[in-house]
Amino acid sequence: MVAEGDRTVCGRPALAVVGQAALLSLGHLPDPLGAGCSALTRSALLFLVKPSRFNYARPTSVEEVIGLLAAHGDDAKVLAGGQSLMPLMNARLARPELVVDINAVAGLGDIEVNGALRIGSVVRQRTIERSADAARIAPIIAAGLRYVGHVGIRSRGTVGGSIAHADPAAELPAIALALDARMAVSGPGGQRTVAAEDFFEGLFATAVSADELLTAVEVPRPPAAARSGFVEIARRHGDFALAGVAVSFEYVDGAVRSARIACSGVADRPLLATAAQDFLQQEDANDPRTFAEAGRRAAAQFDPPSDIHAPGSYRKQVIAVLVERALKAAIEGSDGADEARR
Amino acid sequence: MKRDDNHDGAIVDGEIEVRLQVNGASRRGRAEPRMLLADFLRQELVLTGTHLGCEHGVCGACTVLVDGAPVRSCLMLAVQAQGADVTTVEGLANGELHPLQQAFNEKHGLQCGFCTPGMLLSAAVLLEENPAPSSEEIREHLSGNICRCTGYVGIVEAVQAAAQAGGGAEASVATTPAAAS
Numbered sequence: 001m002v003a004e005g006d007r008t009v010c011g012r013p014a015l016a017v018v019g020q021a022a023l024l025s026l027g028h029l030p031d032p033l034g035a036g037c038s039a040l041t042r043s044a045l046l047f048l049v050k051p052s053r054f055n056y057a058r059p060t061s062v063e064e065v066i067g068l069l070a071a072h073g074d075d076a077k078v079l080a081g082g083q084s085l086m087p088l089m090n091a092r093l094a095r096p097e098l099v100v101d102i103n104a105v106a107g108l109g110d111i112e113v114n115g116a117l118r119i120g121s122v123v124r125q126r127t128i129e130r131s132a133d134a135a136r137i138a139p140i141i142a143a144g145l146r147y148v149g150h151v152g153i154r155s156r157g158t159v160g161g162s163i164a165h166a167d168p169a170a171e172l173p174a175i176a177l178a179l180d181a182r183m184a185v186s187g188p189g190g191q192r193t194v195a196a197e198d199f200f201e202g203l204f205a206t207a208v209s210a211d212e213l214l215t216a217v218e219v220p221r222p223p224a225a226a227r228s229g230f231v232e233i234a235r236r237h238g239d240f241a242l243a244g245v246a247v248s249f250e251y252v253d254g255a256v257r258s259a260r261i262a263c264s265g266v267a268d269r270p271l272l273a274t275a276a277q278d279f280l281q282q283e284d285a286n287d288p289r290t291f292a293e294a295g296r297r298a299a300a301q302f303d304p305p306s307d308i309h310a311p312g313s314y315r316k317q318v319i320a321v322l323v324e325r326a327l328k329a330a331i332e333g334s335d336g337a338d339e340a341r342r
Numbered sequence: 343m344k345r346d347d348n349h350d351g352a353i354v355d356g357e358i359e360v361r362l363q364v365n366g367a368s369r370r371g372r373a374e375p376r377m378l379l380a381d382f383l384r385q386e387l388v389l390t391g392t393h394l395g396c397e398h399g400v401c402g403a404c405t406v407l408v409d410g411a412p413v414r415s416c417l418m419l420a421v422q423a424q425g426a427d428v429t430t431v432e433g434l435a436n437g438e439l440h441p442l443q444q445a446f447n448e449k450h451g452l453q454c455g456f457c458t459p460g461m462l463l464s465a466a467v468l469l470e471e472n473p474a475p476s477s478e479e480i481r482e483h484l485s486g487n488i489c490r491c492t493g494y495v496g497i498v499e500a501v502q503a504a505a506q507a508g509g510g511a512e513a514s515v516a517t518t519p520a521a522a523s
Contacts (some may be wrong), residue, residue, distance in 0.1 A: 042458060049416075055375060083414075086399065151483055152402060154485045238486060
């Protein structure tokens with residue numbers, strides 16, 4: 001859960017600033033606070049490195065978690081792997097009064113397979129990266145996770161935590177979107193599932209409300225001819241990407257069908273390149289020009305943000321190239337990394 | 343994961359006792375919820391081999407093993423380590439230097455030494471999972487540990503030398519019930 005705070009920092013919603021400041025500290029975004037932000041706030045970002053005081057609960061059931069969230073509202077924060085929340089708390093950009101640690105909640109660490117793949121929200125990224133079930137049903141997850149931080153981050157970071165954090169440049173949200181995954185969300189009114197397209201609502205904002213908990217990510221059973229690929233461009237391995245592309249489609253008799261092309265780093269949330277998807281549905285995938293044209297159409301759809309790392313115009317070019325590479329990688333069965341390294 | 347009997351469900355609003363295994367020994371200390379595992383190890387248990395660099399998960403200096411998995415101890419609360427099995431750099435040497443420590447010494451894998459504890463523990467996990475890593479695999483695995491002195495060449499050579507000396511399987515780290523959590 002990412003609760004939306006009502007506090008503001010430098011005129012922006014606290015949560016957006018919190019998230020962006022984390023990106024600043026990780027070298028991801030250039031100037032998240034804007035020129036109007038005081039030097040004091042900036043230095044606070046850099047020098048406060050211990051959390052402020054908070055209360056702590058380690059419930060063992062989803063019901064207890066919901067009860068705590070309902071009782072404490074925006075003052076409570078859910079702690080999963082902590083690889084995004086803890087840096088924010090150390091910098092005191094997040095100052096929850098209550099931390100609800102969901103690592104001991106029964107069932108949230110389970111991986112279930114019944115045709116589909118159900119990944120509990122506190123399953124570690126490193127665990128799913130090495131899961132034979134995930135490799136069989138959705139190999140794109142492991143392909144994408146290789147880009148997520150580093151081993152020490154992934155051994156603690158969780159699948160659900162990354163998706164609930166909803167960083168627009170993150171790998172797992174784009175992969176969830178490409179896979180047409182559904183998020184299982186529990187709240188006071190019971191459980192509901194939310195399609196990936198409806199889940200990501202904006203910068204660090206999701207369909208999970210303050211009194212709800214993301215409990216699992218459900219990846220549908222893939223068709224027999226399913227193909228997928230993930231590529232991204234980052235300035236250093238493990239950094240947030242300038243842009244990334246996750247593709248998933250059926251490859252039947254040399255044709256690409258039902259393609260889903262999810263792009264990260266192009267907006268405030270991962271988005272599907274619908275124009276490119278529609279184009280592929282009609283075209284001959286054996287023609288080498290087809291994927292390049294799909295890339296151009298994907299890029300034309302987006303107006304990516306500019307920052308210190310890259311202007312939006314460059315990101316558009318990157319998206320065009322990455323879409324082409326991801327489609328090729330999916331068909332060749334490679335991870336796309338070899339070409340990306342050239 | 344149900345290992346913390348003393349505060350499941352209840353809200354903790356002050357110091358509690360944290361009991362855990364550190365380097366094979368039962369240890370206990372006091373921690374309020376906001377105390378980071380790194381500070382708990384350094385201040386409560388006086389295991390100052392764990393170094394704190396950036397304190398927001400970027401530099402990797404504070405890497406320790408929690409139940410065999412490499413973890414940034416600045417991004418984990420001490421109260422979350424209740425009942426856990428933790429290995430710090432102090433747990434590597436067993437009378438004599440761990441093969442990795444020996445190799446870092448011989449291959450100039452360190453200069454100022456600040457990043458070394460995290461480097462050693464990250465590398466130890468790599469060698470357990472992959473006893474003969476290529477230089478590229480070493481670089482990718484250690485990419486979350488930043489060194490500002492060496493330029494990494496000595497570090498990569500040290501890990502390769504330790505691998506050749508059997509630094510993986512034979513000299514496994516004290517604890518380590520499989521790295522997956």
